[in-house]
Amino acid sequence: MLETELVDVINLISDIRHGKVYTSYDVAIHTEQLIEKLISEGQWNTAEDLMVLIKARINRIMSALPQESTPVNIMRHILKIIRELYDTGFKYKSEGQQSLHHLITSNVDNAEDYSKPLPSLRSSLLDHLAEYKTGLELSTDNIATQALEHIHADEIILTVGKSNTVEKFLKHAAEKRKFQVIVVEAAPLYHGHEMAINLTKSNIQTTVIPDSAVFAMMSRVNKVIIGTHTVMANGGLRAACGVHMVALAAKRYSVPIMVLAHMYKLSPLHLCYEQDAFNICASPADVLPYSSGPIINKVHVYNPVFDYVPPDLVTLFISHQGGNAPSYVYRLLSELYDPNDNEI
Amino acid sequence: MKVAAEKKDIKVETKHIQKSKNEGCELSKSQQTRVTSKKSNSELNTHFITNKEKLNTNIQAPSSILPFIERTKLEESKVKVVKEPEKACIEGLSKAEIKAQRRAIQDAQRNAKINQKSIVNDKQPEKSIKKVENKKAIPLKTEVFKTLDKHRVSLFNHLYFEEFEKLQSLKNFTICNNGVHPVFFKLGEEYRSKSILGSNARCLALLSAFKTLVIDFKTPPNQEFYRSLELTIGVCVSYLNKCRPLAVSMTNAVRTIKLLLTQSDINETDIEKKKNVLERIDRYIQDDIDTAGEAISLRVQEKVSNGDVILTYGYSSLIKRILVDAHKREKRFKVIVLDSRPLLEGKEMLRRLVCNDIPCSYLLINAASFVMSRVTKVLLGAHALLANGYVMSRTGTAQVALVANAYKKPVLVCCENYKFCERAQTDSFVYNEIGDCEALATINTSERSTELVNWKNYKKLAPLNLMYDVTPSDLVTAVVTEIAVLPCTSVPVILRIRPGE
Numbered sequence: 122m123l124e125t126e127l128v129d130v131i132n133l134i135s136d137i138r139h140g141k142v143y144t145s146y147d148v149a150i151h152t153e154q155l156i157e158k159l160i161s162e163g164q165w166n167t168a169e170d171l172m173v174l175i176k177a178r179i180n181r182i183m184s185a186l187p188q189e190s191t192p193v194n195i196m197r198h199i200l201k202i203i204r205e206l207y208d209t210g211f212k213y214k215s216e217g218q219q220s221l222h223h224l225i226t227s228n229v230d231n232a233e234d235y236s237k238p239l240p241s242l243r244s245s246l247l248d249h250l251a252e253y254k255t256g257l258e259l260s261t262d263n264i265a266t267q268a269l270e271h272i273h274a275d276e277i278i279l280t281v282g283k284s285n286t287v288e289k290f291l292k293h294a295a296e297k298r299k300f301q302v303i304v305v306e307a308a309p310l311y312h313g314h315e316m317a318i319n320l321t322k323s324n325i326q327t328t329v330i331p332d333s334a335v336f337a338m339m340s341r342v343n344k345v346i347i348g349t350h351t352v353m354a355n356g357g358l359r360a361a362c363g364v365h366m367v368a369l370a371a372k373r374y375s376v377p378i379m380v381l382a383h384m385y386k387l388s389p390l391h392l393c394y395e396q397d398a399f400n401i402c403a404s405p406a407d408v409l410p411y412s413s414g415p416i417i418n419k420v421h422v423y424n425p426v427f428d429y430v431p432p433d434l435v436t437l438f439i440s441h442q443g444g445n446a447p448s449y450v451y452r453l454l455s456e457l458y459d460p461n462d463n464e465i
Numbered sequence: 466m467k468v469a470a471e472k473k474d475i476k477v478e479t480k481h482i483q484k485s486k487n488e489g490c491e492l493s494k495s496q497q498t499r500v501t502s503k504k505s506n507s508e509l510n511t512h513f514i515t516n517k518e519k520l521n522t523n524i525q526a527p528s529s530i531l532p533f534i535e536r537t538k539l540e541e542s543k544v545k546v547v548k549e550p551e552k553a554c555i556e557g558l559s560k561a562e563i564k565a566q567r568r569a570i571q572d573a574q575r576n577a578k579i580n581q582k583s584i585v586n587d588k589q590p591e592k593s594i595k596k597v598e599n600k601k602a603i604p605l606k607t608e609v610f611k612t613l614d615k616h617r618v619s620l621f622n623h624l625y626f627e628e629f630e631k632l633q634s635l636k637n638f639t640i641c642n643n644g645v646h647p648v649f650f651k652l653g654e655e656y657r658s659k660s661i662l663g664s665n666a667r668c669l670a671l672l673s674a675f676k677t678l679v680i681d682f683k684t685p686p687n688q689e690f691y692r693s694l695e696l697t698i699g700v701c702v703s704y705l706n707k708c709r710p711l712a713v714s715m716t717n718a719v720r721t722i723k724l725l726l727t728q729s730d731i732n733e734t735d736i737e738k739k740k741n742v743l744e745r746i747d748r749y750i751q752d753d754i755d756t757a758g759e760a761i762s763l764r765v766q767e768k769v770s771n772g773d774v775i776l777t778y779g780y781s782s783l784i785k786r787i788l789v790d791a792h793k794r795e796k797r798f799k800v801i802v803l804d805s806r807p808l809l810e811g812k813e814m815l816r817r818l819v820c821n822d823i824p825c826s827y828l829l830i831n832a833a834s835f836v837m838s839r840v841t842k843v844l845l846g847a848h849a850l851l852a853n854g855y856v857m858s859r860t861g862t863a864q865v866a867l868v869a870n871a872y873k874k875p876v877l878v879c880c881e882n883y884k885f886c887e888r889a890q891t892d893s894f895v896y897n898e899i900g901d902c903e904a905l906a907t908i909n910t911s912e913r914s915t916e917l918v919n920w921k922n923y924k925k926l927a928p929l930n931l932m933y934d935v936t937p938s939d940l941v942t943a944v945v946t947e948i949a950v951l952p953c954t955s956v957p958v959i960l961r962i963r964p965g966e
Contacts, residue, residue, distance in 0.1 A: 308806050308829050309910050314917040321926040328618050329917065329928045331905060332831045333805035333861025337893035337934035341620055363831025366864055369871050396835055407911045408829055413812070419819045421826040425835040 129155050130178040133192065134185045144285055145191045145350070149257055149385045152192040156199050157250050160243060168207040168235040168242060175200055179465050188401050188427065190351040190359075190388045194457075198385070201459045202249050203235075203242075210239045256441075260383045261286050263441035268294035271379060271439070276300040276343040279335070279376075282361050283312035283319075284348025286381045291346070292323045301326045303342065307363060308332055309407035309424060332363055339370040345378045352380070352387045354454060356432035356447025359392060359399060362425050368434035377436040384440055389454050389463040392429050400427050616902065616920070616927045624899050648677045649701045653708035659900075662810070664848050664884060665754060665782045668714040671705070672746055675722065679742050690738045691726045698723065710898050713849035713857070713886045721749060721883075757881040760947035762787045765844070765879060766794060773798040773841045776874075778830070778865045780810035781846020783879050788844075789821045798823075801840060805830040805861045807904035807930060829910070830861050837872040845936075847880040847944075852960060853889040854938035854953035856880075860893075860931045866940040875942040878953075882946050885960050893934040900930035 133151055136142045142151050156175065165171040179196050182189065264286055272278065272294040280287050280302060291302060302325050306313035313329060321327045330338060345367060351359040358364065358380060371378050392399050405422035432447035439445075445453065617625055652674045655661045661670050678701065684690045702719050705711065711719075725745050729738070765787045769775065775798055777784050788800060800823055804811025811827065818825050828836060843865065849857040856862070856878050866876045890896055905928040906917040920926050938953035948959060 306806070306905070308831065309913075311908060311913060311915050311917075314906075314915045317926060318916045318923065321923040324925060326925045327927070329905060329920075329926070331806045331860070331930065332829065333859075333864060334929065334931045334934065336863040336867055337860055337897075337931055340892055341894070362835065365834040366831060366868055369867050370864065373867065396838065400835065407913070409812075409827055410911050416816055416819055419825070420815060423826065423828050423832060423835065425828075425832050428831075428834055 127177065127181055129158065130181050134182060137186060137189060137192075145383070145386065146257075146261065146285065148189070148191045149195055149383070150254070152195040153199075153250065153254050153257060156196060157247065157254070160246050160250065167238050168203055171203060171242075172200060172235060175203075176465050183465075188359075188399070190390070191385050194385045194388055197389070197458045197462050197465075198253075199250070200462045201457065202253070203246065204459050206242060206245050206249065207235055207239060210241060210245075211237070257383075257385070260441045261289050264381050264383070264439055265289040265293040267439060267443065269297055271344070271346075271444075272298060272300055274298045274300065277303060277341055279303045279305065279338065279342045279345045279367070279371075280316065281305040281313065281345075281347050281364055281367055282307035282310070283316035284381065286383070287346055287348045288316060288319055290381055291320060291325060295320075295323055295325045299326075301328065303328045303330055303338055305330055305332055305335055305363070305367065307361060332366075335367050336370045336373075339367075339374045339376060342371070342374070342376050345371045345376055347378065347380055349380050349382055349386060350427065352382050352438065352450060353392050353432075354389050354451065355391055356435060356438070356450040357392060358430040358435060359427050360430055362428050365428040365430050365434075368430045372434050378434065379437045379439055379444075380435055381439050384442075384453070384457060387440075387450065387454055387457060389458050396425070396429075399429060400425050402426065618927050618929050620894060621897070621899060621929070621931075623895075624897055645701050645704050646674075646678045646681060646697075648674045649704055653705050656705065656709040659709075659808075662808070663780065663782055664712045664714045664846075665758075665881075667712050668718050668883075669750065669754065671715050672718060672750055674701075676743055676746055679739055679746070682739070684735055689731060690735050691729055691731065694742070695723055695726045698726075713888075714881075714884045717883050717886070718749065718753075721753075722746065753883040754881060757883070757947040758783055758786055761879050761881065761945050762790045764945050764947075764950055765877065766791045766796065768842070768877065769796050769798055771797045774801060774839055775799070776801045776803065776836065776840040776843045776865070776869070777814065778803045778811070778845055778862055779805070779808070779859045780814040781879070783881065784844050784846045785814060785817050787879060788818060788823060792821055792823050799826070800824070801826045801828065801836050803828055803830050803833060803836075803861075803865060806910065807900070807907075808859075809909060810859070830864065833865055833868040834872075837868050837874060840869070840872070840874050843869040843874055843876045845876065845878050847878050847884060848933055849884050849886045849888075850878075850880050850944060850953075850956050851890050851935070852885075852887050852957050853891065854956050855890060856936040856938070856941055856944075856953065857886075857890065857896075857933050858936060860934045863893075863934045863936040863940065866936050870940050876940060877943055877945055878936075878941050879945045882948060882959065885956060887960060890935055891937075893931065897934075898932040900932045902928040902930055905930045 133142070133155055136151070137148060142148050155178075159174060159178075160171065163171070163174055165174060175196050179193050182192050182196075186192075268290045272291075278291070278300060280291070282305065294300065302317075302320055304313045304317040304320070304327060306317075306329055308331070317327045317329045347360065347364060347367070349358045349360040349364075353359060360380075368378055370376075403424045403426050405424050408424045409417060409420070409422045411417065432450075435447045437444050437446065438450065440453070442453075652661075652670055655670070656667065661667055675698065678697065679694065682690075682694055682697065685693055698719065702711070702715075705715075722742075722745070726742070729741060733741070761783060769791045773796075775788070777788070777800060791798070800818055802811045802815045802818070802825055804815075804827065806829075815825055815827050826836070845856075845858065845862050845865065847856050847858045847862075851857055858878075869876045888896065902920075906915065906920050908915050917926075917928065920928055941953045943950050944953055944956070946959065951959070
């Protein structure tokens, strides 16, 4: 595919790289808009054409931003919508939900033919995407409304760094109940500071602790509520650096860890413990500033961005649909994506 | 700035100690009698307030202290009179000025008395004045208490101590100076500002201060040298304890020295006794700290092999010594230094290791999981070893041990025998120390800015800077002491055989 045809996705990549589109919610919305535009204005006739166009974009993003899973997940889900609409358009399968039989046999009939033109596809796709978009927009609120099901009065809740979803969740609970929040500052980015200030503005008693005091505080914490970057296929997390440590401490004191995750954070991929396979390192200047003198010539300084948290350390995922155990993630994945699209 | 201001205070105070001591007694006596002789509080109060205002502008007290000043203004108005000379010495006034001020106060009080006499016939107005005062005072008081609760984590209420009361008691100490040697004022300030940091360093500084004290010590008439020295040491130590809670190493050292004093022979001349004590302090430094460190270093070196990747956390003088010694013995290994805010002691470790040409990596503590898979051994220092086998150390140590445990890496805690402690502790809440909250609100790793700088504007926000945490014994593979390499659970055995217990 020519570079000129991919200009939309290249712009998106550059925006993400330069931090213009920063939060995962923004990334999700931008990706959805990109695909919506592609569907309404792109050069395609059949479902197959469209799927090729989208897959080209997925490949482009995956090679440019291997650590960024949200846009890929959104596109993957849209691929699934296309498949479904195509199928229902030709009445290949029974309408409504997939049957158990289909789930089992879906891998077998992967040589499906999407090359027949379906005139109604474009309009019905746009309808579905509009619906999907409102779903995305309401996702944070939907998660937040579940707050009262998980937070009781006078709790001590620990959170790491800053997550918009967690912030909304806690603020929603604070309208009805009184509780304390301990925010881990998450050096060297210190998003925790911002989080703490935002929470305290909503009249929540907030304590800021350095990353080192997590273990000391954990024995008095009732719940750990965090956001994540990605939820892997096995229910593990790719989260901000330091979360693994928090999860280990929580496990030791049997403190439940709740992970607030939008559906677009669920990825059908797996991670291994090997750090280099999934991690990236940010500028070491945040850890040891250039002003530290000649010492910086002689030391290796690392500033990793992610941590892998294995699924056995996670207690609960909370998405807009409700709470699920990590062992159930595989099922959510099969609802979200078509198995044929897991590897593109 | 705060520290600088206080340092200044102390300097000024030490200069004025002698003067203010004498004058303070006179003054307080004369004024106390006046206080008891019923005079209207209003006069007094206005007086204090003007004086206090002076004080505020003069010391430029940090805003955090101001509410406390306000409170004491209300509550301890009587005490204030006694503290008059102290204010004078804070302001750094000369003797003549102090006298002039005192005269002014006395005049005012005399006037007050005269006024009062004229009112005495008619009791009604006096009462009304008092009522008005009370009404004023009560809301103020509650306000002050609210500000006290602010910025505190309720779990740790027992660990916070009033910054201002602390200062007050420090100043009382300097004024009624029960024989605290000036070297302890300096030392106390160094502890407080954390310019002397680390269990060993603090203990060594204390012992050298003791030596100065012993050299300068003069036995009071009709008293025995050892007894009076013991008392003086007690006073000095309680002063230091007010500056910053004593480290376990320090309490143990003080106890050993006191024990030596009580067991010493009384039938010697003072010069011999002094020599004796100095010798013993030197021997303590030599045996319990220096040689112990060497023995531990030798033991750990046996465990370090070529190609090792050793992870350490923060700064420990002992760990530094071990690593440098091992490197000098041609062991080829790499060191990963983990560090955490706000103290960033790891930088010091890094600097010293790099100076010795040891290849190092440097990361913040939240990247522990990132490096742990590459590590072969974890070496940690300790603040104290507790009787139940738990290790008390700088916050974050427990976390490093936890991650190491998750990756099944051996964790060695190195600790001299003299840091063993009879206390048993299972959490980091009961005995701990709260560090400077301001340090947490300023970013010192990079040039980033943070909103947290204005944390005092937010009523419900409390930065918490714990100094220590407690590592459970099951996270520690072994403790290396000068006696042996032991499991944590053997700590009480060592405690039992320790001499002089």
